[in-house]
Amino acid sequence: MxxxxxxxxxxxxxxxxxxTVMCGEGRPLLLxxxxxxxxxxxxxxxDLARDHRVIMPSPPGFGRSPRPDWFxxxxxxxxxxxxxxxxxxxxxxxxxxxxxxxxxxxxMAVKDDSFMSKLVLTGAYGVKTGxxxxxxxxxxxxxHPSKVVAMKWADPARGKRDFSAMNDDELTVVAQNIETFARxxxxxxxxxxxxxxxxxxxxxxALFIWGEKDGMTSPAYxxxxxxLVPGAKFTAIADAGHYPHLEQNAAFMKAFxxxxx
Amino acid sequence: MQAWHFTxxxxxxxxxxxxxxxxxxxxxxxxxxxxxxADLYNRYLDEYMIADDLGLNLLLNEHHQTATCIDxxxxxxxAILARQTRKGRICxxxxxxxxxxxxxRIAEEMxxxxxxxxxxxxxxxxxxxxxxxxxxxxxxxxxxxRLWEGIDLAIKAWTTHDGPFNFEGQFTHKRAINLxxxxxxxxxPQVWITGSSDIENIKKSASRGLVFATFLQPHEKVRWMFExxxxxxxxxxxxxxxxxxxxxxxxTADNQADAEKxxxxxxxxxxxxSEPQFTNPPGYVPVDTNVLALKxxxxxxxxxxxxxxxxxxxxxxxxxxxxxxxxAAQIKRLYNLVxxxxxxxxxxxxxxxxxxxxxxxxxxxxxxVYPQVRDLPRTRALNAKVAAE
Numbered sequence: 001m002x003x004x005x006x007x008x009x010x011x012x013x014x015x016x017x018x019x020t021v022m023c024g025e026g027r028p029l030l031l032x033x034x035x036x037x038x039x040x041x042x043x044x045x046x047d048l049a050r051d052h053r054v055i056m057p058s059p060p061g062f063g064r065s066p067r068p069d070w071f072x073x074x075x076x077x078x079x080x081x082x083x084x085x086x087x088x089x090x091x092x093x094x095x096x097x098x099x100x101x102x103x104x105x106x107x108m109a110v111k112d113d114s115f116m117s118k119l120v121l122t123g124a125y126g127v128k129t130g131x132x133x134x135x136x137x138x139x140x141x142x143x144h145p146s147k148v149v150a151m152k153w154a155d156p157a158r159g160k161r162d163f164s165a166m167n168d169d170e171l172t173v174v175a176q177n178i179e180t181f182a183r184x185x186x187x188x189x190x191x192x193x194x195x196x197x198x199x200x201x202x203x204x205x206a207l208f209i210w211g212e213k214d215g216m217t218s219p220a221y222x223x224x225x226x227x228l229v230p231g232a233k234f235t236a237i238a239d240a241g242h243y244p245h246l247e248q249n250a251a252f253m254k255a256f257x258x259x260x261x
Numbered sequence: 262m263q264a265w266h267f268t269x270x271x272x273x274x275x276x277x278x279x280x281x282x283x284x285x286x287x288x289x290x291x292x293x294x295x296x297x298x299a300d301l302y303n304r305y306l307d308e309y310m311i312a313d314d315l316g317l318n319l320l321l322n323e324h325h326q327t328a329t330c331i332d333x334x335x336x337x338x339x340a341i342l343a344r345q346t347r348k349g350r351i352c353x354x355x356x357x358x359x360x361x362x363x364x365x366r367i368a369e370e371m372x373x374x375x376x377x378x379x380x381x382x383x384x385x386x387x388x389x390x391x392x393x394x395x396x397x398x399x400x401x402x403x404x405x406x407r408l409w410e411g412i413d414l415a416i417k418a419w420t421t422h423d424g425p426f427n428f429e430g431q432f433t434h435k436r437a438i439n440l441x442x443x444x445x446x447x448x449x450p451q452v453w454i455t456g457s458s459d460i461e462n463i464k465k466s467a468s469r470g471l472v473f474a475t476f477l478q479p480h481e482k483v484r485w486m487f488e489x490x491x492x493x494x495x496x497x498x499x500x501x502x503x504x505x506x507x508x509x510x511x512x513t514a515d516n517q518a519d520a521e522k523x524x525x526x527x528x529x530x531x532x533x534x535s536e537p538q539f540t541n542p543p544g545y546v547p548v549d550t551n552v553l554a555l556k557x558x559x560x561x562x563x564x565x566x567x568x569x570x571x572x573x574x575x576x577x578x579x580x581x582x583x584x585x586x587x588x589a590a591q592i593k594r595l596y597n598l599v600x601x602x603x604x605x606x607x608x609x610x611x612x613x614x615x616x617x618x619x620x621x622x623x624x625x626x627x628x629x630v631y632p633q634v635r636d637l638p639r640t641r642a643l644n645a646k647v648a649a650e
Contacts, residue, residue, distance in 0.1 A: 171555050183400065
């Protein structure tokens with residue numbers, strides 16, 4: 001796969017500035033990365049860039065987007081991304097979100113999905129499905145770090161990141177991402193109590209693609225989440241954890257492309 | 262120099278430490294025997310009352326969900342001591358306002374204790390050690406911002422006497438704030454704060470006249486922090502007081518062998534076990550420190566003092582032990598190494614150190630060491646304005 005040239009652009013949206021990585025030409029695909037931002041350089045982006053204009057923004061506090069003091073939750077990001085969609089005059093766009101990016105996509109869709117043609121959520125956070133004593137989304141901050149990797153990856157060896165190969169600038173982004181994720185998602189833990197009551201507003205066809213071995217957001221959680229979105233479909237990917245698009249990319253891409261076609 | 266007695270009120274009767282993954286946050290309470298707990302609470306309170314009789318001041322703190330400290334609510338212990346002691350100053354170091362999230366409730370509690378003790382209270386505020394964010398479920402980011410908003414609001418509440426005011430800040434919203442009682446001391450009790458690395462925060466503390474305290478840090482780092490504090494004195498003057506405080510582990514004995522035995526018992530505290538996720542929750546330390554952590558060059562703020570020999574800790578000024586003259590000499594050495602300090606906060610009890618040994622050590626300190634160090638000059642004289650007055 002030839003690597004698609006990425007461009008980085010900064011957009012000023014109200015008082016907020018965000019950096020957006022873009023590549024490819026064609027139907028707009030707003031691709032909302034997970035909190036670890038493992039997607040930007042992955043070859044599946046190059047595949048999608050063959051027939052899509054892939055737009056990958058970084059929320060304030062992630063990547064190289066500055067974080068305003070007043071930014072405290074995922075809902076705040078949704079408004080900024082809706083501003084971005086308007087600025088880019090997106091129409092008939094596919095919106096795909098992974099993990100935290102999936103939550104952002106859902107928060108956007110309940111507010112305004114008029115520019116969306118398809119919505120794909122993978123390992124998304126955002127809703128509470130059980131009771132007050134149920135830990136719907138595994139708590140990555142109270143668990144031992146070695147267990148967290150095993151929650152996210154069917155093959156935990158895939159989850160090891162080689163920080164020694166990164167320079168200080170790259171490590172600063174990693175550290176900033178970790179901090180910002182906690183800022184927005186610590187409490188309520190990985191969800192917005194209001195969101196589940198708003199999901200009925202989504203009219204865009206939606207697909208939930210989930211790893212069968214997702215130990216962070218279980219397939220049962222994914223099915224329950226999908227059940228809250230009118231008409232949403234659910235597809236499980238075998239031998240994949242929380243990041244099926246990275247761990248079983250071929251199976252993911254088949255499900256993804258079939259749905260957005 | 263003022264000397265303070267301190268214990269974290271440990272619950273040391275745990276299974277062998279090698280069988281535990283942590284003593285903090287997730288250690289099950291089936292390991293806490295209420296009968297034993299009752300004995301320990303009363304014993305530690307007795308020791309504070311003895312310290313008061315000996316002429317020492319009384320320092321308290323609180324932690325949550327941990328066997329290293331069963332004082333889970335320091336205002337309660339301070340209230341007990343306010344009523345049961347007569348002489349010593351009482352300081353909570355500190356109120357975890359960044360985690361507790363209700364500065365006005367804290368201001369009320371402190372005002373009450375100040376009145377009951379007839380003005381013997383100093384009020385510390387802390388942002389809380391890393392593992393505290395789990396028990397409080399407070400966001401590990403913006404802890405300093407919450408700390409300062411809480412301190413400023415508490416002081417405003419203590420010093421407003423003309424009826425209610427409203428507050429709509431970044432983290433706290435309150436209607437009709439109108440403290441009853443007001444503090445016994447006017448304008449308000451001396452405020453203390455702690456720190457271990459953030460020099461700008463230390464300077465901010467100095468410029469507002471807060472006492473700055475730091476715990477169990479190597480003397481070179483203590484000097485760096487205290488110099489930052491003193492430089493801010495020089496730059497800004499010193500409104501309303503201030504000073505510096507340092508906490509080592511301290512054990513005083515009649516002979517070297519007993520001193521070493523007591524010192525080793527105290528290091529139980531330094532070697533307390535915890536799981537890695539509790540030592541550096543996301544966003545607790547600045548991004549550049551977490552870059553070091555990703556490189557494997559930072560493992561928590563107390564890592565350097567863990568599992569070290571008592572000789573190493575003595576050299577660092579973290580552990581002071583010996584016969585009375587030896588202890589006095591070590592305090593003077595530390596005093597000179599760090600450029601002087603005003604409050605010696607002595608952790609004189611930790612781990613399995615029993616009542617008899619604890620009382621023997623603190624009594625010997627009060628009788629034979631304190632007279633040798635009490636008159637070391639307060640570093641506040643370094644302030645140009647105060648020195649001129």
